[in-house]
Amino acid sequence: MIETDILIIGAGPCGLFTVFEAGLLKLRCHLIDSLPEPGGQCAEIYPKKPIFDIPAFPEILAGELVENLMRQIEPFKPGFTLGESAVTIEKDQENKFVITTNKGTKHRAPIVAIAGGLGVFSPRKPPIQELSRFEDKGVEYIIKDPEMYRGRDVVISGGGDSALDWAIFLSEGVANTVTLVHRRKGFKGHPDSAQKVLDLAEKGKIRFVADAEVIGVNGSEFLESLTVKHKEDGLMEIATDHWVPLFGLTPKLGPIADWGLEIEKNAIKVNTLDYSTNISGIYAIGDVNTYPGKLKLILCGFHEGTLMVQSAFKRLYPDKNLVLKYTTVNGITGFDE
Ligand SMILES: Cc1cc2nc3c(=O)[nH]c(=O)nc-3n(C[C@H](O)[C@H](O)[C@H](O)COP(=O)(O)OP(=O)(O)OC[C@H]3O[C@@H](n4cnc5c(N)ncnc54)[C@H](O)[C@@H]3O)c2cc1C
Numbered sequence: 001m002i003e004t005d006i007l008i009i010g011a012g013p014c015g016l017f018t019v020f021e022a023g024l025l026k027l028r029c030h031l032i033d034s035l036p037e038p039g040g041q042c043a044e045i046y047p048k049k050p051i052f053d054i055p056a057f058p059e060i061l062a063g064e065l066v067e068n069l070m071r072q073i074e075p076f077k078p079g080f081t082l083g084e085s086a087v088t089i090e091k092d093q094e095n096k097f098v099i100t101t102n103k104g105t106k107h108r109a110p111i112v113a114i115a116g117g118l119g120v121f122s123p124r125k126p127p128i129q130e131l132s133r134f135e136d137k138g139v140e141y142i143i144k145d146p147e148m149y150r151g152r153d154v155v156i157s158g159g160g161d162s163a164l165d166w167a168i169f170l171s172e173g174v175a176n177t178v179t180l181v182h183r184r185k186g187f188k189g190h191p192d193s194a195q196k197v198l199d200l201a202e203k204g205k206i207r208f209v210a211d212a213e214v215i216g217v218n219g220s221e222f223l224e225s226l227t228v229k230h231k232e233d234g235l236m237e238i239a240t241d242h243w244v245p246l247f248g249l250t251p252k253l254g255p256i257a258d259w260g261l262e263i264e265k266n267a268i269k270v271n272t273l274d275y276s277t278n279i280s281g282i283y284a285i286g287d288v289n290t291y292p293g294k295l296k297l298i299l300c301g302f303h304e305g306t307l308m309v310q311s312a313f314k315r316l317y318p319d320k321n322l323v324l325k326y327t328t329v330n331g332i333t334g335f336d337e
Protein backbone atom coordinates (compact mmCIF):
# COMPACT_ATOMS: atom_id res chain seq x y z
CA MET A 1 0.00 0.00 0.00
CA ILE A 2 1.45 3.37 -1.05
CA GLU A 3 0.55 6.09 1.50
CA THR A 4 0.66 9.82 0.87
CA ASP A 5 -1.06 13.11 1.78
CA ILE A 6 -2.34 13.99 -1.70
CA LEU A 7 -2.78 11.33 -4.34
CA ILE A 8 -2.66 12.96 -7.76
CA ILE A 9 -4.18 11.11 -10.68
CA GLY A 10 -2.42 12.32 -13.80
CA ALA A 11 1.21 13.44 -14.11
CA GLY A 12 0.58 16.11 -16.75
CA PRO A 13 1.87 19.66 -16.22
CA CYS A 14 -0.94 20.54 -13.79
CA GLY A 15 -0.48 17.42 -11.65
CA LEU A 16 3.28 18.00 -11.56
CA PHE A 17 3.06 21.66 -10.51
CA THR A 18 0.60 20.73 -7.76
CA VAL A 19 3.40 18.69 -6.14
CA PHE A 20 5.41 21.92 -5.82
CA GLU A 21 2.60 23.95 -4.27
CA ALA A 22 1.73 21.08 -1.92
CA GLY A 23 5.41 20.74 -0.97
CA LEU A 24 5.52 24.39 0.13
CA LEU A 25 2.79 23.46 2.64
CA LYS A 26 4.74 20.34 3.69
CA LEU A 27 2.22 18.01 2.07
CA ARG A 28 3.58 14.96 0.30
CA CYS A 29 2.28 13.79 -3.07
CA HIS A 30 2.23 10.59 -5.10
CA LEU A 31 1.21 10.58 -8.77
CA ILE A 32 -0.39 7.83 -10.86
CA ASP A 33 -0.28 7.99 -14.65
CA SER A 34 -1.30 5.48 -17.28
CA LEU A 35 1.55 6.67 -19.50
CA PRO A 36 5.09 5.39 -18.94
CA GLU A 37 6.55 8.92 -18.57
CA PRO A 38 5.36 12.05 -16.76
CA GLY A 39 4.28 15.14 -18.74
CA GLY A 40 0.76 14.34 -20.01
CA GLN A 41 -0.13 15.91 -23.35
CA CYS A 42 3.08 17.97 -23.41
CA ALA A 43 5.26 14.86 -23.34
CA GLU A 44 3.01 12.53 -25.28
CA ILE A 45 1.51 14.64 -28.05
CA TYR A 46 3.77 17.64 -28.66
CA PRO A 47 7.14 17.45 -26.85
CA LYS A 48 8.95 19.26 -29.66
CA LYS A 49 6.45 22.09 -30.13
CA PRO A 50 7.12 25.51 -28.62
CA ILE A 51 4.64 27.00 -26.12
CA PHE A 52 4.43 30.79 -25.98
CA ASP A 53 2.02 31.45 -23.10
CA ILE A 54 3.84 30.17 -20.04
CA PRO A 55 4.47 33.25 -17.86
CA ALA A 56 8.11 34.43 -18.00
CA PHE A 57 9.01 31.96 -20.77
CA PRO A 58 8.63 33.81 -24.09
CA GLU A 59 9.12 30.42 -25.76
CA ILE A 60 9.65 26.94 -24.34
CA LEU A 61 9.39 23.47 -25.88
CA ALA A 62 6.64 21.40 -24.27
CA GLY A 63 9.20 18.68 -23.47
CA GLU A 64 11.46 21.25 -21.77
CA LEU A 65 8.54 22.54 -19.72
CA VAL A 66 8.05 19.02 -18.36
CA GLU A 67 11.79 18.69 -17.63
CA ASN A 68 11.70 22.01 -15.75
CA LEU A 69 8.64 20.97 -13.76
CA MET A 70 10.35 17.71 -12.81
CA ARG A 71 13.39 19.71 -11.62
CA GLN A 72 11.19 22.14 -9.72
CA ILE A 73 9.39 19.38 -7.77
CA GLU A 74 12.50 17.27 -7.15
CA PRO A 75 13.06 18.68 -3.58
CA PHE A 76 9.61 17.42 -2.62
CA LYS A 77 10.43 13.83 -3.62
CA PRO A 78 7.08 12.83 -5.15
CA GLY A 79 6.36 9.16 -5.70
CA PHE A 80 5.23 7.87 -9.11
CA THR A 81 3.18 4.90 -10.22
CA LEU A 82 3.67 5.07 -13.99
CA GLY A 83 2.22 2.93 -16.76
CA GLU A 84 -0.84 2.13 -14.61
CA SER A 85 -4.35 3.56 -14.68
CA ALA A 86 -6.33 4.46 -11.57
CA VAL A 87 -9.40 2.27 -11.87
CA THR A 88 -11.31 2.00 -8.58
CA ILE A 89 -11.81 4.18 -5.52
CA GLU A 90 -13.09 3.22 -2.10
CA LYS A 91 -13.18 4.79 1.37
CA ASP A 92 -11.63 2.85 4.26
CA GLN A 93 -12.59 2.89 7.96
CA GLU A 94 -10.29 5.86 8.62
CA ASN A 95 -12.12 7.89 6.00
CA LYS A 96 -9.15 7.71 3.60
CA PHE A 97 -9.42 6.99 -0.10
CA VAL A 98 -7.98 3.75 -1.43
CA ILE A 99 -7.30 3.85 -5.15
CA THR A 100 -6.36 0.72 -7.05
CA THR A 101 -4.80 0.61 -10.52
CA ASN A 102 -5.45 -1.78 -13.38
CA LYS A 103 -2.31 -3.66 -12.25
CA GLY A 104 -3.56 -3.98 -8.68
CA THR A 105 -1.26 -1.36 -7.06
CA LYS A 106 -3.04 0.18 -4.06
CA HIS A 107 -2.65 3.77 -2.90
CA ARG A 108 -4.10 5.41 0.22
CA ALA A 109 -4.56 9.11 0.92
CA PRO A 110 -6.95 11.48 2.70
CA ILE A 111 -7.00 13.79 -0.35
CA VAL A 112 -7.33 12.92 -4.04
CA ALA A 113 -6.55 15.44 -6.80
CA ILE A 114 -7.74 14.36 -10.22
CA ALA A 115 -5.51 15.94 -12.86
CA GLY A 116 -6.48 13.49 -15.57
CA GLY A 117 -6.52 15.95 -18.50
CA LEU A 118 -8.15 14.40 -21.51
CA GLY A 119 -8.42 11.14 -19.60
CA VAL A 120 -6.79 7.89 -20.53
CA PHE A 121 -5.45 8.50 -24.01
CA SER A 122 -6.94 6.27 -26.65
CA PRO A 123 -5.74 6.67 -30.22
CA ARG A 124 -8.14 6.93 -33.15
CA LYS A 125 -7.56 3.77 -35.12
CA PRO A 126 -8.24 3.50 -38.85
CA PRO A 127 -10.89 0.90 -39.70
CA ILE A 128 -8.60 -1.63 -41.35
CA GLN A 129 -9.03 -5.36 -41.17
CA GLU A 130 -6.13 -7.24 -39.58
CA LEU A 131 -4.80 -3.99 -38.02
CA SER A 132 -4.75 -5.39 -34.48
CA ARG A 133 -2.62 -8.34 -35.67
CA PHE A 134 0.25 -5.94 -36.39
CA GLU A 135 -0.06 -3.71 -33.31
CA ASP A 136 3.42 -3.48 -31.74
CA LYS A 137 4.65 -5.60 -34.65
CA GLY A 138 5.14 -2.65 -36.95
CA VAL A 139 1.97 -0.63 -36.29
CA GLU A 140 2.20 2.01 -33.54
CA TYR A 141 -0.25 4.81 -32.75
CA ILE A 142 2.06 6.89 -30.57
CA ILE A 143 5.78 7.46 -31.00
CA LYS A 144 7.23 6.94 -27.57
CA ASP A 145 10.88 6.41 -28.40
CA PRO A 146 12.07 7.69 -31.79
CA GLU A 147 15.22 5.56 -31.44
CA MET A 148 13.02 2.56 -32.26
CA TYR A 149 12.86 3.87 -35.83
CA ARG A 150 16.61 4.37 -36.34
CA GLY A 151 17.65 2.96 -39.72
CA ARG A 152 14.14 1.64 -40.44
CA ASP A 153 11.63 2.38 -43.18
CA VAL A 154 8.71 4.30 -41.70
CA VAL A 155 5.34 5.37 -43.09
CA ILE A 156 3.42 8.05 -41.18
CA SER A 157 -0.23 8.89 -41.88
CA GLY A 158 -2.06 12.06 -40.90
CA GLY A 159 -1.99 15.78 -41.55
CA GLY A 160 -1.97 17.22 -38.02
CA ASP A 161 0.90 18.51 -35.91
CA SER A 162 2.01 15.13 -34.61
CA ALA A 163 2.26 13.64 -38.11
CA LEU A 164 4.20 16.65 -39.43
CA ASP A 165 6.51 16.98 -36.41
CA TRP A 166 7.42 13.30 -36.40
CA ALA A 167 7.88 13.11 -40.18
CA ILE A 168 10.36 16.02 -39.90
CA PHE A 169 12.12 14.60 -36.85
CA LEU A 170 12.52 11.06 -38.22
CA SER A 171 13.70 12.32 -41.62
CA GLU A 172 16.57 14.20 -39.98
CA GLY A 173 19.05 11.33 -39.71
CA VAL A 174 16.91 8.89 -37.70
CA ALA A 175 14.89 6.65 -40.04
CA ASN A 176 16.23 5.11 -43.24
CA THR A 177 13.21 6.37 -45.21
CA VAL A 178 10.17 8.41 -44.21
CA THR A 179 6.96 8.37 -46.23
CA LEU A 180 4.04 10.62 -45.31
CA VAL A 181 0.67 9.42 -46.60
CA HIS A 182 -2.11 11.98 -46.31
CA ARG A 183 -5.67 12.13 -47.63
CA ARG A 184 -5.28 15.72 -48.83
CA LYS A 185 -2.61 17.98 -50.29
CA GLY A 186 -3.00 20.53 -47.48
CA PHE A 187 -2.35 20.01 -43.77
CA LYS A 188 -4.22 20.80 -40.56
CA GLY A 189 -0.95 21.25 -38.66
CA HIS A 190 1.11 24.38 -38.13
CA PRO A 191 1.90 26.16 -41.45
CA ASP A 192 5.65 26.35 -40.61
CA SER A 193 5.79 22.59 -40.05
CA ALA A 194 3.76 21.98 -43.24
CA GLN A 195 6.21 24.10 -45.25
CA LYS A 196 9.15 22.25 -43.74
CA VAL A 197 7.65 18.89 -44.77
CA LEU A 198 7.16 20.15 -48.33
CA ASP A 199 10.75 21.45 -48.39
CA LEU A 200 12.07 18.11 -47.14
CA ALA A 201 9.93 16.34 -49.77
CA GLU A 202 11.51 18.48 -52.48
CA LYS A 203 14.97 17.56 -51.19
CA GLY A 204 13.97 13.89 -51.32
CA LYS A 205 14.24 13.41 -47.54
CA ILE A 206 10.51 12.70 -47.13
CA ARG A 207 8.37 10.90 -49.68
CA PHE A 208 5.04 12.71 -49.59
CA VAL A 209 2.10 10.74 -50.96
CA ALA A 210 -0.87 13.15 -51.04
CA ASP A 211 -4.51 12.36 -51.87
CA ALA A 212 -4.02 8.82 -50.65
CA GLU A 213 -4.87 6.59 -47.70
CA VAL A 214 -3.67 3.30 -46.31
CA ILE A 215 -6.34 0.66 -46.73
CA GLY A 216 -4.45 -2.55 -45.98
CA VAL A 217 -1.65 -3.91 -43.79
CA ASN A 218 0.36 -6.91 -44.98
CA GLY A 219 3.04 -9.24 -43.64
CA SER A 220 3.51 -12.63 -42.03
CA GLU A 221 4.51 -12.13 -38.38
CA PHE A 222 5.65 -8.49 -38.65
CA LEU A 223 4.43 -5.67 -40.88
CA GLU A 224 6.07 -5.83 -44.31
CA SER A 225 4.01 -3.54 -46.54
CA LEU A 226 0.97 -1.30 -46.82
CA THR A 227 -1.71 -1.16 -49.46
CA VAL A 228 -2.34 2.46 -50.33
CA LYS A 229 -5.26 3.80 -52.35
CA HIS A 230 -4.51 6.93 -54.35
CA LYS A 231 -7.43 9.12 -55.52
CA GLU A 232 -6.33 9.03 -59.19
CA ASP A 233 -3.63 6.37 -59.51
CA GLY A 234 -5.53 3.60 -57.71
CA LEU A 235 -3.81 0.97 -55.59
CA MET A 236 -0.11 0.82 -54.77
CA GLU A 237 2.02 -1.17 -52.36
CA ILE A 238 4.60 0.48 -50.10
CA ALA A 239 7.18 -1.77 -48.41
CA THR A 240 7.85 -0.63 -44.83
CA ASP A 241 8.96 -1.78 -41.37
CA HIS A 242 6.62 0.58 -39.50
CA TRP A 243 3.33 2.33 -40.00
CA VAL A 244 2.38 5.08 -37.58
CA PRO A 245 -1.17 6.36 -38.18
CA LEU A 246 -1.38 9.65 -36.23
CA PHE A 247 -5.08 10.46 -36.41
CA GLY A 248 -5.34 12.02 -32.94
CA LEU A 249 -6.42 10.79 -29.55
CA THR A 250 -10.01 10.52 -28.43
CA PRO A 251 -10.73 11.99 -25.01
CA LYS A 252 -12.14 9.37 -22.68
CA LEU A 253 -12.53 10.10 -19.02
CA GLY A 254 -12.16 6.36 -18.52
CA PRO A 255 -12.83 4.68 -15.18
CA ILE A 256 -13.02 8.03 -13.31
CA ALA A 257 -16.41 8.60 -14.97
CA ASP A 258 -17.84 5.87 -12.72
CA TRP A 259 -16.65 7.30 -9.39
CA GLY A 260 -19.87 9.17 -8.60
CA LEU A 261 -18.47 12.57 -9.55
CA GLU A 262 -20.68 15.19 -11.18
CA ILE A 263 -19.77 15.11 -14.86
CA GLU A 264 -20.64 17.59 -17.58
CA LYS A 265 -19.52 17.09 -21.19
CA ASN A 266 -16.84 14.58 -20.29
CA ALA A 267 -15.35 16.86 -17.59
CA ILE A 268 -15.67 16.99 -13.79
CA LYS A 269 -17.72 19.86 -12.36
CA VAL A 270 -15.89 21.81 -9.65
CA ASN A 271 -16.44 24.70 -7.26
CA THR A 272 -14.07 27.52 -8.30
CA LEU A 273 -13.54 28.45 -4.65
CA ASP A 274 -11.06 25.58 -4.31
CA TYR A 275 -11.66 23.23 -7.29
CA SER A 276 -13.41 20.72 -5.06
CA THR A 277 -15.81 18.21 -6.58
CA ASN A 278 -19.15 16.99 -5.26
CA ILE A 279 -17.28 14.30 -3.27
CA SER A 280 -15.68 15.68 -0.13
CA GLY A 281 -11.89 15.26 -0.26
CA ILE A 282 -11.71 14.86 -4.04
CA TYR A 283 -10.57 17.81 -6.15
CA ALA A 284 -10.20 18.16 -9.94
CA ILE A 285 -7.70 20.48 -11.63
CA GLY A 286 -6.44 21.17 -15.15
CA ASP A 287 -8.09 20.06 -18.39
CA VAL A 288 -10.22 17.46 -16.61
CA ASN A 289 -12.45 19.96 -14.80
CA THR A 290 -15.18 22.32 -15.91
CA TYR A 291 -16.75 25.50 -14.53
CA PRO A 292 -18.20 28.66 -16.06
CA GLY A 293 -15.44 30.39 -18.00
CA LYS A 294 -13.07 27.41 -17.95
CA LEU A 295 -10.03 27.67 -20.26
CA LYS A 296 -8.03 24.55 -21.03
CA LEU A 297 -4.63 26.18 -20.63
CA ILE A 298 -1.59 25.09 -18.66
CA LEU A 299 -1.33 28.36 -16.73
CA CYS A 300 -4.97 28.05 -15.59
CA GLY A 301 -4.25 24.53 -14.32
CA PHE A 302 -1.23 25.83 -12.37
CA HIS A 303 -3.49 28.36 -10.64
CA GLU A 304 -6.13 25.72 -9.89
CA GLY A 305 -3.54 23.39 -8.32
CA THR A 306 -2.22 26.27 -6.18
CA LEU A 307 -5.62 27.10 -4.70
CA MET A 308 -6.58 23.46 -4.38
CA VAL A 309 -3.68 22.56 -2.06
CA GLN A 310 -4.56 25.45 0.28
CA SER A 311 -8.02 23.97 0.68
CA ALA A 312 -6.57 20.48 1.12
CA PHE A 313 -4.28 21.75 3.89
CA LYS A 314 -7.20 23.33 5.77
CA ARG A 315 -9.13 20.09 5.41
CA LEU A 316 -6.23 18.06 6.81
CA TYR A 317 -5.24 20.52 9.57
CA PRO A 318 -8.36 22.52 10.46
CA ASP A 319 -6.74 23.87 13.63
CA LYS A 320 -3.54 25.11 12.01
CA ASN A 321 -3.22 28.70 10.84
CA LEU A 322 -2.11 28.83 7.18
CA VAL A 323 -0.10 31.98 6.41
CA LEU A 324 1.02 32.73 2.86
CA LYS A 325 4.83 32.92 2.76
CA TYR A 326 6.73 34.08 -0.30
CA THR A 327 9.33 31.66 -1.64
CA THR A 328 11.73 34.63 -1.89
CA VAL A 329 11.55 34.92 1.89
CA ASN A 330 11.46 31.28 2.91
CA GLY A 331 13.30 29.58 0.03
CA ILE A 332 12.48 25.96 -0.73
CA THR A 333 12.79 23.44 2.06
CA GLY A 334 12.30 20.02 0.53
CA PHE A 335 11.83 16.64 2.18
CA ASP A 336 14.88 14.62 3.24
CA GLU A 337 13.57 11.42 1.72
C1 LIG B 1 -1.00 20.17 -29.87
C2 LIG B 1 -1.33 20.88 -28.58
C3 LIG B 1 -0.80 22.14 -28.33
C4 LIG B 1 -1.10 22.82 -27.14
N1 LIG B 1 -0.55 24.06 -26.92
C5 LIG B 1 -0.78 24.70 -25.74
C6 LIG B 1 -0.18 25.98 -25.48
O1 LIG B 1 0.51 26.54 -26.32
N2 LIG B 1 -0.45 26.55 -24.26
C7 LIG B 1 -1.23 25.97 -23.29
O2 LIG B 1 -1.39 26.51 -22.21
N3 LIG B 1 -1.82 24.77 -23.55
C8 LIG B 1 -1.60 24.12 -24.73
N4 LIG B 1 -2.21 22.91 -24.97
C9 LIG B 1 -3.12 22.37 -23.94
C10 LIG B 1 -2.30 21.77 -22.78
O3 LIG B 1 -1.43 20.76 -23.27
C11 LIG B 1 -3.24 21.21 -21.73
O4 LIG B 1 -4.03 22.29 -21.22
C12 LIG B 1 -2.45 20.59 -20.58
O5 LIG B 1 -1.69 19.49 -21.03
C13 LIG B 1 -3.40 20.12 -19.47
O6 LIG B 1 -2.62 19.57 -18.48
P1 LIG B 1 -3.22 18.51 -17.43
O7 LIG B 1 -2.10 18.24 -16.48
O8 LIG B 1 -4.51 19.01 -16.92
O9 LIG B 1 -3.59 17.22 -18.30
P2 LIG B 1 -2.79 16.32 -19.34
O10 LIG B 1 -1.59 16.99 -19.88
O11 LIG B 1 -3.82 15.85 -20.31
O12 LIG B 1 -2.31 15.09 -18.45
C14 LIG B 1 -3.25 14.24 -17.85
C15 LIG B 1 -2.60 12.93 -17.51
O13 LIG B 1 -3.53 12.15 -16.76
C16 LIG B 1 -3.38 10.79 -17.10
N5 LIG B 1 -4.60 10.06 -16.73
C17 LIG B 1 -5.88 10.33 -17.08
N6 LIG B 1 -6.73 9.47 -16.50
C18 LIG B 1 -5.95 8.62 -15.77
C19 LIG B 1 -6.23 7.49 -14.94
N7 LIG B 1 -7.49 7.05 -14.72
N8 LIG B 1 -5.18 6.86 -14.36
C20 LIG B 1 -3.90 7.28 -14.55
N9 LIG B 1 -3.60 8.33 -15.31
C21 LIG B 1 -4.60 9.00 -15.90
C22 LIG B 1 -3.10 10.82 -18.60
O14 LIG B 1 -2.41 9.66 -19.00
C23 LIG B 1 -2.24 12.10 -18.73
O15 LIG B 1 -0.86 11.81 -18.71
C24 LIG B 1 -1.95 22.23 -26.17
C25 LIG B 1 -2.49 20.96 -26.42
C26 LIG B 1 -2.19 20.29 -27.61
C27 LIG B 1 -2.79 18.93 -27.84
